Amino acid sequence: MTDHKGLILDETRKLHLSRQDDGPFVPGVTEIWPAGAVLDETDRAALVEAALEMRIAAGPSSRRFESRFARKLGRRKAHLTNSGSSANLLALTSFTSHLLEDARLVPGDEVITVAAGFPTTVNPIIQNGLVPVFVDVELGTYNTTADRVAQAIGPRTRAIMIAHALGNPFEVAEIAQLAENHGLFLIEDNCDAVGSTYDGRLTGSFGDITTVSFYPAHHLAMGEGGCVLTSNLALARIVESLRDWGRDCWCEPGETNKCLKRFEYQMGTLPAGYDHKYIFSHVGYNLKATDIQAALGLTQLEKLDDFCAARRRNWRRLRDGLDGLPHLILPEATPRSDPSWFGFALTVDPEAPFQRAELVDFLEGRKIGTRRLFAGNLTRHPAYIDQEHRVVGDLTNSDIITEQTFWIGVYPALTEEMLDYVVSSVKEFMGARG
Numbered sequence: 001m002t003d004h005k006g007l008i009l010d011e012t013r014k015l016h017l018s019r020q021d022d023g024p025f026v027p028g029v030t031e032i033w034p035a036g037a038v039l040d041e042t043d044r045a046a047l048v049e050a051a052l053e054m055r056i057a058a059g060p061s062s063r064r065f066e067s068r069f070a071r072k073l074g075r076r077k078a079h080l081t082n083s084g085s086s087a088n089l090l091a092l093t094s095f096t097s098h099l100l101e102d103a104r105l106v107p108g109d110e111v112i113t114v115a116a117g118f119p120t121t122v123n124p125i126i127q128n129g130l131v132p133v134f135v136d137v138e139l140g141t142y143n144t145t146a147d148r149v150a151q152a153i154g155p156r157t158r159a160i161m162i163a164h165a166l167g168n169p170f171e172v173a174e175i176a177q178l179a180e181n182h183g184l185f186l187i188e189d190n191c192d193a194v195g196s197t198y199d200g201r202l203t204g205s206f207g208d209i210t211t212v213s214f215y216p217a218h219h220l221a222m223g224e225g226g227c228v229l230t231s232n233l234a235l236a237r238i239v240e241s242l243r244d245w246g247r248d249c250w251c252e253p254g255e256t257n258k259c260l261k262r263f264e265y266q267m268g269t270l271p272a273g274y275d276h277k278y279i280f281s282h283v284g285y286n287l288k289a290t291d292i293q294a295a296l297g298l299t300q301l302e303k304l305d306d307f308c309a310a311r312r313r314n315w316r317r318l319r320d321g322l323d324g325l326p327h328l329i330l331p332e333a334t335p336r337s338d339p340s341w342f343g344f345a346l347t348v349d350p351e352a353p354f355q356r357a358e359l360v361d362f363l364e365g366r367k368i369g370t371r372r373l374f375a376g377n378l379t380r381h382p383a384y385i386d387q388e389h390r391v392v393g394d395l396t397n398s399d400i401i402t403e404q405t406f407w408i409g410v411y412p413a414l415t416e417e418m419l420d421y422v423v424s425s426v427k428e429f430m431g432a433r434g
């Protein structure tokens with residue numbers, strides 16, 4: 001019998017290899033992207049195989065990915081989602097569950113976060129009727145400090161939700177201790193920092209719950225995708241319910257009566273024996289990912305350690321190459337951390353004899369891609385101006401980031417030649433500006 005699938009997958013791998021652009025790097029012509037997915041023939045074959053099997057909803061690959069990824073990050077449970085933003089929404093919303101009884105967050109409670117970062121680290125706070133309390137960050141690490149967080153704790157503070165900035169860990173051991181001392185929940189947004197460590201321990205393993213993004217710019221790519229991880233089984237159950245329409249039942253879609261009590265529950269004011277598959281204990285969403293995404297995640301996961309090593313190597317090459325240049329604040333790893341970097345941030349000194357825009361234009365003109373530190377100071381964006389919030393201290397550095405900071409890439413596809421061209425381009429620009 002012809003092995004149609006084997007033939008198709010062989011041809012798929014060949015197709016992938018035939019499409020590789022092995023042309024030489026041409027300075028100023030070849031694009032140096034700041035970020036992107038790094039996909040090889042095994043990834044392409046995994047996608048095609050999932051399609052051939054027509055595994056179009058969440059299924060076996062999703063479950064396999066969840067258990068392998070949880071093991072990799074040292075958490076007991078992982079739940080795949082359709083994005084990192086959805087993962088953040090689920091993570092924070094899980095703390096509002098009635099199943100937490102008196103410990104649950106209620107509207108008006110405060111959540112400490114940072115002003116400079118990605119919007120969907122903060123949005124779930126507002127979306128749940130909670131109040132964000134913004135603190136400033138440091139220039140160089142782009143993270144806040146335990147001291148700043150401690151100063152922000154007030155009588156209504158119930159949780160802390162912060163991202164590890166561009167892969168650089170915040171002082172997560174100290175902030176986790178602070179959270180424990182004050183009875184606060186800690187959510188680590190680990191979307192940009194998979195593989196980073198603090199005190200030798202993986203980020204994402206300190207807080208009550210953590211999130212990851214698999215959008216192509218991130219350490220692992222699924223196209224779109226994300227994950228919520230926790231070692232707290234009660235929270236994991238809440239996350240699953242919220243992700244899967246709010247239902248109480250924990251059978252996978254397509255499975256029935258795993259608990260052998262499908263028609264034996266009585267909940268709410270429903271009649272006894274109402275089908276457990278259709279009993280809803282949370283006001284939920286559907287934020288699941290598909291098996292095709294998970295199939296890609298599985299082949300990507302095998303390369304995670306190499307990806308993280310390349311990110312570290314690339315960051316180091318840029319850092320050594322640019323060391324000592326005037327008028328630029330170069331990035332610094334938070335003490336006691338080993339970041340699996342997302343990007344390489346540069347802040348133009350406000351006193352510099354040139355503007356950020358001039359340097360960015362110069363680099364972009366040479367096909368060196370740049371990005372902003374996401375939103376910069378979120379409180380200055382139209383969406384947030386009228387939202388109830390509290391600011392503790394000032395947001396001076398967040399404002400400097402808004403006006404003076406950008407980042408360039410360190411992702412694994414960048415070659416030494418490309419990175420050296422980035423360094424020489426920055427130096428050339430600086431040489432011309434004194």
Ligand SMILES: Cc1ncc(COP(=O)(O)O)c(C=O)c1O
Pocket residue numbers: 083084085086088118120121163164189191192213214215225226
């Ligand atoms: C820190 C952080 N959190 C959350 C997200 C959202 O992830 P997604 O794009 O998968 O929704 C991002 C996106 O880049 C991010 O950088």
